[in-house]
Amino acid sequence: MQLNLNTCFTTLENFGHSLKSSSYRIPIKKKEDIYEAFQLAKKLGLKVTARGTGISYNDASLNGGGIVLDMRGMNQIVEWDSTTGVVRCESGVTLEQMWQRVEPDGWWSPVVPGTMKTTLGGCLAANIHGKNNFQAGPIGEHVVEFTAMLPTGALVTCSPKKNADLFYAMISGLGMLGVFTSITLKMKRIHSGLITVDAWHVLNLHKHLSDLRDHAADHDYIVGWLDAMARGKSLGRGQIHGARQLKEGEDSNPQKTLQLSYQHLPDRFFGILPKSILHYFMHPVINNLGMRFVNMGRYVSALRAHTFRQSHAEFHFLLDYAPNWERSFGRGGLIQYQSFVPKETAEDAWREMLELSHRNGLPSFLGVTKRHRPDKFLLTHGVDGFSLAMDFKVTDKNRASLSAMLQEFDQIVLNAGGRFYFAKNSETTAESARKFLGDDAISKFKKLKRRCDPNGLLESDLYRRVFG
Numbered sequence: 001m002q003l004n005l006n007t008c009f010t011t012l013e014n015f016g017h018s019l020k021s022s023s024y025r026i027p028i029k030k031k032e033d034i035y036e037a038f039q040l041a042k043k044l045g046l047k048v049t050a051r052g053t054g055i056s057y058n059d060a061s062l063n064g065g066g067i068v069l070d071m072r073g074m075n076q077i078v079e080w081d082s083t084t085g086v087v088r089c090e091s092g093v094t095l096e097q098m099w100q101r102v103e104p105d106g107w108w109s110p111v112v113p114g115t116m117k118t119t120l121g122g123c124l125a126a127n128i129h130g131k132n133n134f135q136a137g138p139i140g141e142h143v144v145e146f147t148a149m150l151p152t153g154a155l156v157t158c159s160p161k162k163n164a165d166l167f168y169a170m171i172s173g174l175g176m177l178g179v180f181t182s183i184t185l186k187m188k189r190i191h192s193g194l195i196t197v198d199a200w201h202v203l204n205l206h207k208h209l210s211d212l213r214d215h216a217a218d219h220d221y222i223v224g225w226l227d228a229m230a231r232g233k234s235l236g237r238g239q240i241h242g243a244r245q246l247k248e249g250e251d252s253n254p255q256k257t258l259q260l261s262y263q264h265l266p267d268r269f270f271g272i273l274p275k276s277i278l279h280y281f282m283h284p285v286i287n288n289l290g291m292r293f294v295n296m297g298r299y300v301s302a303l304r305a306h307t308f309r310q311s312h313a314e315f316h317f318l319l320d321y322a323p324n325w326e327r328s329f330g331r332g333g334l335i336q337y338q339s340f341v342p343k344e345t346a347e348d349a350w351r352e353m354l355e356l357s358h359r360n361g362l363p364s365f366l367g368v369t370k371r372h373r374p375d376k377f378l379l380t381h382g383v384d385g386f387s388l389a390m391d392f393k394v395t396d397k398n399r400a401s402l403s404a405m406l407q408e409f410d411q412i413v414l415n416a417g418g419r420f421y422f423a424k425n426s427e428t429t430a431e432s433a434r435k436f437l438g439d440d441a442i443s444k445f446k447k448l449k450r451r452c453d454p455n456g457l458l459e460s461d462l463y464r465r466v467f468g
């Protein structure tokens with residue numbers, strides 16, 4: 001690899017375009033390139049961060065002044081066994097590439113986030129969760145094994161039985177212990193390209209959370225939309241979608257529905273408007289007044305309970321329907337704040353946060369809820385409870401007050417025994433992280449870091465913020 005650092009110095013952003021930092025971006029095509037980049041970083045005294053698609057909502061894959069390894073060039077699906085459902089990929093393979101390879105053979109990824117654009121390396125480093133977190137756990141629970149390169153140049157292979165301490169720390173470890181090169185995952189069987197979805201409305205926060213809890217067991221997936229602008233008796237109202245995979249025999253023509261053409265997300269809105277420009281039309285309504293009407297309209301349209309069938313891609317990747325939708329939030333971008341709170345305390349905590357956002361005139365424009373369970377990864381965000389993700393528009397005028405409010409949110413979440421997710425929040429401080437992770441987990445992580453990365457080469461903006 002010929003490196004000219006002057007030509008690769010570039011400005012990178014987070015998904016929400018609310019953060020920027022300039023770094024040396026080095027394209028990685030093979031594992032030897034990673035080793036060379038580590039050598040170079042050591043020589044020049046620079047820090048290194050791996051970056052997949054770069055669509056974390058925060059600073060997880062930003063590294064101001066340092067080297068960013070662009071992993072998207074390591075994008076080969078190396079082995080796919082359609083009889084066992086085991087797939088081995090390079091870490092820059094995207095979920096989109098992976099599901100498109102396995103789905104026609106009757107398999108689906110056991111865990112997916114709300115977008116198919118993420119890389120597998122990014123998914124393991126954050127230990128992503130899906131709408132089935134309450135039963136399937138995070139993606140790490142479906143990893144058969146992975147290989148990662150440590151900053152020393154050593155390659156380590158880990159599984160739940162082999163190098164188990166590293167397995168449970170590198171998955172969720174934000175790329176701070178090593179760089180994934182190869183990932184082997186076990187897919188789950190599907191008998192149709194379709195999924196059955198039940199949709200119903202909920203009147204308030206209490207009903208919202210009790211329905212998520214009580215109806216999760218009857219569904220494979222459950223997710224709520226929460227109107228974060230509704231107040232008073234309607235606070236926390238919204239709509240729940242509970243989905244079930246079809247059993248063998250329920251789909252009369254699985255050969256047809258499992259075809260990729262059946263999963264295709266339309267690239268035009270109403271058959272006319274290219275979806276790539278939809279964000280220009282969304283922009284004028286992305287403000288307090290516009291979004292009040294949008295949320296109200298959405299709630300009214302949700303009043304009729306109904307059941308329908310959708311393709312897997314349509315159900316899981318709703319946010320990919322409108323590419324660049326985050327651009328509609330304007331120049332200052334957006335911050336997503338996601339908290340994970342135990343089932344016993346979530347209602348009070350979120351009532352307090354929603355009311356605070358209303359009093360401050362800083363409401364969230366979109367709220368999404370999910371049901372979760374704990375897991376045993378070292379930097380876990382899992383709880384026996386729920387998560388609420390809230391999208392906030394950032395402007396020059398509100399940036400400071402929004403940041404102050406989100407720090408107040410942190411205190412409410414911590415007092416409620418909650419946790420945060422390192423791929424989303426951009427405000428979590430080192431003190432908050434220590435409170436929810438605990439001294440024991442942090443010192444275990446730091447001990448492993450000293451073992452894997454004795455020269456402290458792996459650092460990101462997030463690492464410096466949360467563990468610095």
Ligand SMILES: Cc1cc2nc3c(=O)[nH]c(=O)nc-3n(C[C@H](O)[C@H](O)[C@H](O)COP(=O)(O)OP(=O)(O)OC[C@H]3O[C@@H](n4cnc5c(N)ncnc54)[C@H](O)[C@@H]3O)c2cc1C
Nearest residue numbers: 052053054055056113114119121122125128129175180423
């Ligand atoms: C629209 C949208 C919806 C989302 N929905 C969900 C959701 O439902 N559930 C959920 O859990 N998350 C969700 N996310 C968050 C997203 O899944 C994570 O941020 C994911 O990590 C992004 O993958 P990426 O390839 O862009 O990683 P990046 O943002 O590039 O990197 C994320 C982290 O992974 C590390 N990393 C990347 N590649 C490697 C590698 N090869 N080796 C070691 N470390 C590496 C980086 O250093 C960084 O710490 C969503 C994001 C978006 C934009």
